[in-house]
Amino acid sequence: METQESKLTREQEIAAVINTRYSIDDQIAILRQKDTKPEAYEEFFAFCEEVKSKIPKE
Numbered sequence: 001m002e003t004q005e006s007k008l009t010r011e012q013e014i015a016a017v018i019n020t021r022y023s024i025d026d027q028i029a030i031l032r033q034k035d036t037k038p039e040a041y042e043e044f045f046a047f048c049e050e051v052k053s054k055i056p057k058e
């Protein structure tokens with residue numbers, strides 16, 4: 001049985017899925033190098049948007 005306290009928020013679910021592919025360190029590096037490695041940033045951004053679109057809003 002799930003209690004209200006143990007249920008993840010939508011934001012936590014999104015972060016958990018993103019973290020399966022990109023570690024926090026990887027995410028920081030990609031964001032920091034956004035201008036010097038635009039392809040990596042675009043791939044990361046597209047993945048994040050895809051994850052967000054698949055997790056229903058509460």
